[in-house]
Amino acid sequence: MLIGIPLDQKRNDTRQPKECSAEMSAHLDTVAKQRCKVSFSKVFSYFAPRLRSYALKQMGNEALAMELVQDTMSNVWQKAHLFNSEKGSPSTWIFTIARNIRFDMLRKLQNRKEDVCSDDLWPVLCEQTADTKTAPLDEQITLEQVGHYFDDLPVKQKKVIEAIYISGKSQQEVADELEIPLGTVKSRTRLALQRLKDMLKEHD
Amino acid sequence: MIKLHPTDSDLVDFVEGTLSPAKSLLVSAHCDMCNCCREKSEIFTEQLASKVFDEPEQSTSILSDFVNMFSEITEDEELASTNNNGILANPSNVLQQIIKNELRDSRNHPNLTKSDALYLDGRKFILPKTLIRFTDRLGEWSKLVGKLWQAQIDIGNGQLAQFIYMEKDGSIPEHTHKGNELTLVIDGEFSDGISQYDSGDYINLNSSHTHTPCTASEEGCLVFSVIDQPLYFTSGWAKLVNPLSNLYFKVNSGQSISISKS
Numbered sequence: 251m252l253i254g255i256p257l258d259q260k261r262n263d264t265r266q267p268k269e270c271s272a273e274m275s276a277h278l279d280t281v282a283k284q285r286c287k288v289s290f291s292k293v294f295s296y297f298a299p300r301l302r303s304y305a306l307k308q309m310g311n312e313a314l315a316m317e318l319v320q321d322t323m324s325n326v327w328q329k330a331h332l333f334n335s336e337k338g339s340p341s342t343w344i345f346t347i348a349r350n351i352r353f354d355m356l357r358k359l360q361n362r363k364e365d366v367c368s369d370d371l372w373p374v375l376c377e378q379t380a381d382t383k384t385a386p387l388d389e390q391i392t393l394e395q396v397g398h399y400f401d402d403l404p405v406k407q408k409k410v411i412e413a414i415y416i417s418g419k420s421q422q423e424v425a426d427e428l429e430i431p432l433g434t435v436k437s438r439t440r441l442a443l444q445r446l447k448d449m450l451k452e453h454d
Numbered sequence: 455m456i457k458l459h460p461t462d463s464d465l466v467d468f469v470e471g472t473l474s475p476a477k478s479l480l481v482s483a484h485c486d487m488c489n490c491c492r493e494k495s496e497i498f499t500e501q502l503a504s505k506v507f508d509e510p511e512q513s514t515s516i517l518s519d520f521v522n523m524f525s526e527i528t529e530d531e532e533l534a535s536t537n538n539n540g541i542l543a544n545p546s547n548v549l550q551q552i553i554k555n556e557l558r559d560s561r562n563h564p565n566l567t568k569s570d571a572l573y574l575d576g577r578k579f580i581l582p583k584t585l586i587r588f589t590d591r592l593g594e595w596s597k598l599v600g601k602l603w604q605a606q607i608d609i610g611n612g613q614l615a616q617f618i619y620m621e622k623d624g625s626i627p628e629h630t631h632k633g634n635e636l637t638l639v640i641d642g643e644f645s646d647g648i649s650q651y652d653s654g655d656y657i658n659l660n661s662s663h664t665h666t667p668c669t670a671s672e673e674g675c676l677v678f679s680v681i682d683q684p685l686y687f688t689s690g691w692a693k694l695v696n697p698l699s700n701l702y703f704k705v706n707s708g709q710s711i712s713i714s715k716s
Contacts, residue, residue: 267507287528294527297507298520304506316519324527338500345503353471365610366475370587371468371482 263296267341270296274340275333282330290327297344298323308352318355321431322348328437329375346374375433399449407442410435456488456654462498465491469499476613476680479584480636480656483678486582487638487654572676574603574619579641579676592617602626615680620644624675625668635659635681642675644668 263270274296280289298319305315325347333343350368357365369376403411413424414435421439425432460468460481467473468481485492570586572579574595581589593606601624607615617640620626628647637657644651646665651657659665669675 267504290528291524294520294524298523300507300509303509316523320523320527323523327527338496339503341507342500342503345506346499348506349469349471357475366479368471370584371478 267339271339271341275335278326278330278333278340279335281327282333290330293326293340294323297326297341301344301348304348305352309355314355318348318352321351321433324431325351325375325433328433328441332375343374346372350374399446402449403442403445407438407445410438411442414439455652456490456656457652458649458655458657459488459491460484460656460658462494465495466498466502469495470502474613476609476615477636479588479609479615480638480678480680482584483582483638484654484656486584488656572617574676575621575674577673581640582638585640585678588615595619609680613680615678617676617678619674619676620667620669621674622672623668623670625666628664628666630664631659631661631681633660633681635679637677637679640676640678642669642673642677643671644675644677645670 267274274293277286277289277292280286281293301319301322302315305318306312309315309318322344326344329347333340337343350372353368353371357367368374400408400411409428410424413419413427414421419427421435422432425435428435464473464477464481468478471478473481481491485495569589570581572581572589588607588609591607593608595603595605597603601621603619603621605617607617609615618626620642635657637659639651639653639655639657641653643653644667646667648663648665
């Protein structure tokens with residue numbers, strides 16, 4: 251699956267975040283607009299190993315550390331459109347995502363209920379801020395239009411859409427069932443609706 | 455004019471995510487109201503981020519893990535061109551469901567159901583962003599003695615957050631704290647024999663402080679506060695209510711209220 255996508259394996263990138271900030275911003279932009287795996291591989295190769303060192307210190311356990319890295323980088327891949335280079339550097343944005351995930355992971359480990367969650371304190375990845383600018387996707391789609399495009403959705407997106415919209419499950423239930431992070435469910439839903447919209451546009 | 459702020463070390467702990475959730479809530483709400491602390495937090499966040507990512511990557515031995523991770527993260531995008539599992543019998547039903555659910559979701563949208571203000575005493579109090587997210591967990595307002603009103607938010611973990619509204623000339627009997635009391639002044643002014651406080655002030659008190667908050671302002675005063683132990687009243691008739699102080703400031707069940715012998 252990784253064919254043709256170089257994960258800078260050989261070169262140790264020793265640059266500091268400031269030195270490659272503009273480059274990483276550009277990569278994130280390409281990820282957001284074109285879902286470009288090559289660009290994401292650049293971001294990933296730079297940040298994932300560094301995140302792992304941070305995560306190991308914070309979680310003190312290899313498995314949890316790698317979970318933190320994966321959740322963080324997964325959000326970077328899926329939410330790249332929420333990165334705003336005018337608001338801060340890529341390293342600050344990625345750090346805040348990792349900090350939020352770590353905060354929630356620790357709460358979960360300590361079995362705290364009805365507690366304060368990271369979104370309450372630092373709404374780094376709140377879709378609302380991005381979404382309020384455009385009309386809800388469903389308002390732009392009409393019933394007959396979508397029908398036969400639905401089958402063209404990727405299997406994973408279709409699964410999530412089916413579970414939520416046919417079985418009426420909550421996003422959290424879907425996440426638990428498929429054993430994927432809640433953020434992944436949300437972004438699959440968003441991507442699916444976006445894709446449907448794009449397909450409609452193409453056929454207009 | 456805000457005079458009282460969290461310490462720099464509190465701000466660093468806050469942006470690092472190591473401050474307790476209750477304290478984080480207060481610091482976050484304070485930053486909503488205070489430009490200077492918000493800017494500081496942003497700077498501290500940047501500094502932490504560069505510290506975390508400054509270290510050059512060291513080992514390459516776990517690289518296969520990263521290769522797997524990379525493909526797991528990105529495989530979402532693979533098109534289902536060959537796999538037709540899960541074809542839907544009737545796509546238009548699906549869409550009906552989608553629209554129905556989206557409508558339901560939009561009714562549940564936080565911006566629509568969560569109020570950005572509290573209405574009290576015929577006045578509207580605009581809340582800091584952070585606290586707006588908790589208004590749907592706000593309990594009933596109850597009237598206490600001394601022109602005081604209180605509404606609680608359960609933030610879990612044995613900690614209790616509450617809004618307290620003091621009407622004009624309202625006061626809380628003199629008391630001290632067994633644990634910490636953090637208070638953020640949302641709107642209004644009050645004094646407590648230690649100092650004078652104004653909107654936005656972040657007040658951190660512990661067992662070494664004994665105070666008698668009261669407000670003389672025409673407008674009354676709304677504060678948000680978090681305590682981890684019940685208050686202990688120290689003077690006059692209010693001493694009588696110490697055994698009952700859970701009526702004033704309830705703590706989670708399971709914790710008993712002990713009476714000091716002083």
